[in-house]
Structure formats: structure tokens, C-alpha cells
Amino acid sequence: MRYDAKDIGAALLAWYDGAARMMPWRVGPADRAAGVRPDPYRVWLSEVMLQQTTVAAVEGYFRRFTARWPDVAALAAAEDAEVMAEWAGLGYYARARNLLKCARAVATDHGGRFPATAAALHSLPGVGPYTAGAVAAIAFDEPAVVVDGNVERVVARLFAVQTPLPAAKPELVALATRLTPAERPGDHAQAMMDLGATICTPRNPACPRCPLAAFCAARAQGIAADLPRKAPKAAKPLRRGIAYVVRRSDGAMLLERRPDRGLLGGMLGWPGSDWSAAPDDAPPLPADWHDPGAEVRHVFTHFELRLALRLAHVGLNAVPDRGTFIPAADFRPASLPTVMRKVWDAAARHGT
DNA sequence: AATCCGTGGAC
DNA sequence: TGTCCAAGGAT
Numbered sequence: 001m002r003y004d005a006k007d008i009g010a011a012l013l014a015w016y017d018g019a020a021r022m023m024p025w026r027v028g029p030a031d032r033a034a035g036v037r038p039d040p041y042r043v044w045l046s047e048v049m050l051q052q053t054t055v056a057a058v059e060g061y062f063r064r065f066t067a068r069w070p071d072v073a074a075l076a077a078a079e080d081a082e083v084m085a086e087w088a089g090l091g092y093y094a095r096a097r098n099l100l101k102c103a104r105a106v107a108t109d110h111g112g113r114f115p116a117t118a119a120a121l122h123s124l125p126g127v128g129p130y131t132a133g134a135v136a137a138i139a140f141d142e143p144a145v146v147v148d149g150n151v152e153r154v155v156a157r158l159f160a161v162q163t164p165l166p167a168a169k170p171e172l173v174a175l176a177t178r179l180t181p182a183e184r185p186g187d188h189a190q191a192m193m194d195l196g197a198t199i200c201t202p203r204n205p206a207c208p209r210c211p212l213a214a215f216c217a218a219r220a221q222g223i224a225a226d227l228p229r230k231a232p233k234a235a236k237p238l239r240r241g242i243a244y245v246v247r248r249s250d251g252a253m254l255l256e257r258r259p260d261r262g263l264l265g266g267m268l269g270w271p272g273s274d275w276s277a278a279p280d281d282a283p284p285l286p287a288d289w290h291d292p293g294a295e296v297r298h299v300f301t302h303f304e305l306r307l308a309l310r311l312a313h314v315g316l317n318a319v320p321d322r323g324t325f326i327p328a329a330d331f332r333p334a335s336l337p338t339v340m341r342k343v344w345d346a347a348a349r350h351g352t
Numbered sequence: 353a354a355t356c357c358g359t360g361g362a363c
Numbered sequence: 364t365g366t367c368c369a370a371g372g373a374t
Contacts, residue, residue: 047370048371050369050371051371052369052370052372053358053370054360054361056361057360091357091358092357093357093358094356094357094372094373095357095371098372098373125372129371131371134370146370148371151370166354197370202369203363203367262356263357265357298358298359299358300359301357302356337359339358
């Protein structure tokens with residue numbers, strides 16, 4: 001390579017010192033200068049929330065979680081349903097289940113303190129190579145290699161890697177390892193990610209403003225916007241289903257806790273049919289069902305869903321085959337995953 | 353190794 | 364409207 005990794009690292013940190021974005025989980029420049037270290041609990045919580053999720057989407061959730069559960073002991077003592085309800089809407093609900101498992105493991109197996117190395121962090125539920133490295137570097141000053149989607153893109157461009165993702169991942173990790181410094185590894189990791197988020201963006205990268213432009217092979221070849229290359233993705237099949245919205249005469253709503261594994265695992269939802277090409281009609285109790293003619297559309301990671309609605313009103317003595325009546329005072333649409341909240345919105349528009 | 357797992361914003 | 368994709372992890 002024509003340039004030393006130290007030159008790239010120095011240019012990156014110099015840029016970061018003037019351009020770092022402030023976020024609720026970051027320690028500000030003044031505190032940092034005073035030697036304040038980030039709280040591992042807050043770093044871990046933010047990193048889990050940020051998995052495949054934008055900063056803008058995370059900020060509100062992070063504030064609510066830290067206000068309600070200010071440390072790992074408080075979170076470890078929380079009720080499962082309360083945490084799942086607070087996570088509702090953020091997506092990838094296995095993160096919330098693993099968040100609780102991890103907090104309880106830290107409380108019971110680690111004396112209430114997060115382990116301080118990437119290797120030990122990696123053994124915790126929901127903590128993979130990225131999150132382990134990020135927490136180790138940011139909270140514990142370990143020179144861990146931190147490779148997320150931003151870093152993959154920055155490195156692929158810096159070194160003009162032509163191999164498509166995900167096959168290119170090992171090569172990109174090796175290149176990122178060469179850039180990882182012994183000094184300020186946490187700032188280095190955050191600088192790489194800030195650069196990817198604000199300058200070295202997927203589309204229309206702002207190369208003229210990039211502190212690493214002079215080092216960038218893709219920039220020199222005029223192909224920065226074309227990297228990283230990616231394998232083509234599969235088309236999303238269409239699935240259909242039926243959602244049953246039951247209101248009892250006292251206002252209670254019939255909801256069902258979904259199994260802990262799989263789609264929307266552990267979350268509340270409306271009783272429903274299977275989701276398939278041709279779903280069966282499977283009402284949760286006998287009733288005079290009303291079809292409002294509405295359709296709820298929702299796109300998941302790997303399929304598109306169209307839900308038909310069936311609405312019913314039942315008496316106080318109704319006994320459902322499945323699900324539980326939630327009293328009106330306890331029913332919070334915001335505690336539902338988004339597709340289920342859409343069903344509620346549609347049902348409400350049609351008189352339920 | 354390939355698949356499964358949410359959501360909302362940008363363009 | 365369609366497409367991409369964001370600080371990934373588990374199995």
C-alpha cells in the first residue's frame with residue numbers, strides 16, 4: 001500500500017475531533033477531556049439498538065430505556081412483557097429478548113459489571129463480533145476490530161475491493177484490522193462509522209469533503225459510488241393472512257402473546273390465521289364476524305404480507321379458544337409490533 | 353453457509 | 364410505487 005495505516009488513522013481522528021456527532025450515548029468533548037469514560041451499560045444498550053437500525057430511530061427508544069432502567073441491574077430486574085412493550089416498533093425483536101438475557105447474565109454471572117474484553121463480551125446473548133468489538137473499544141479502550149456496514153463500505157472504497165459482499169467480508173475485516181490503532185481505538189471505530197454515515201455514504205458519497213480522499217483507491221479510479229459491490233438479492237414472496245380483532249362489551253381486546261422464537265417472537269398480536277399463499281380461516285372464537293373490506297399491507301425482511309380483517313363484538317361471558325382479553329385500561333397500541341398496530345389503526349377506522 | 357429476522361426514511 | 368438499506372446476530 002502506498003500510504004501507511006498511521007497516516008489514514010491520523011487524518012481520520014483529526015477529522016473526527018472536529019466533526020463528531022453528539023448522541024445521547026456519547027460522552028461529550030468536555031467530559032472526555034476530563035477523563036470521563038462512557039458507561040458500558042449505555043454503550044452496550046445503544047449498540048444493540050443500533051444493529052441494522054438508524055440513529056434517528058434509536059434515539060427516542062434509548063432515552064426511554066435509560067430513563068426507565070438506568071443501569072444493568074434495573075434492566076435485569078424488569079419484567080419480560082414490560083421490556084418487549086418498550087421495544088415495540090423498533091423491530092428485530094430477538095434483540096429485546098437477548099437484551100434481557102444479557103442483562104441477567106451480567107447481573108448473575110459477572111457480578112453486575114460488563115466484562116471488559118471483546119472475547120468475553122462476545123459470549124453474551126445478542127452480542128456478536130461487531131457489538132463485542134464496539135463495546136470493548138468504546139467503553140474499555142481495547143484496540144478491537146470494529147466492522148459494521150459503514151466500515152465495510154469505507155474500507156471497500158479505500159482499497160478498491162471488487163469482491164461482492166458478503167463474500168468480501170473476511171477480506172474487509174483483514175483490511176480494517178490493519179487500520180485499527182492502539183491509541184484511541186474507540187474514537188477510531190466511531191470515526192469510521194461517522195465517516196460512513198455522513199461522507200462515505202452508499203449513494204452520492206461526498207468525496208470532495210472526505211478527510212481520506214487522498215488515500216482512497218476507489219476515488220482515484222472514479223468508482224467510489226460503485227463500491228462495495230453486492231450479490232443480488234432474492235425477490236420477496238407475497239403472503240396473505242387474516243387478523244381477528246375482537247372487542248368485548250367492556251372494551252377489553254383479545255390479544256395473543258406470540259411464541260418466543262420466530263417472527264415477532266415474544267410480542268403481543270391479534271389472533272390470526274397462518275401467513276401463507278392461501279391462509280385458512282381460523283377465528284379465535286365463534287362470533288358474528290364483520291369484514292370491513294380493508295387490507296393491511298406490511299413488508300418484512302423476506303416477504304410481503306397482506307392481511308384481511310375480521311371484526312367482532314362479544315359479550316362479557318365469551319371464552320376464546322386462544323388469546324387473552326386485555327382490559328381497555330391496559331391496552332396500548334404502541335406496545336404492539338408495527339404490523340399489529342397497523343391492524344389496530346385499520347380496525348379503528350372501520351368502527352372497532 | 354444460507355436463511356431468518358422489522359422498520360422507516362431517503363431518493 | 365419501487366428500491367435500497369441502517370452501528371448484525373442466531374441458527
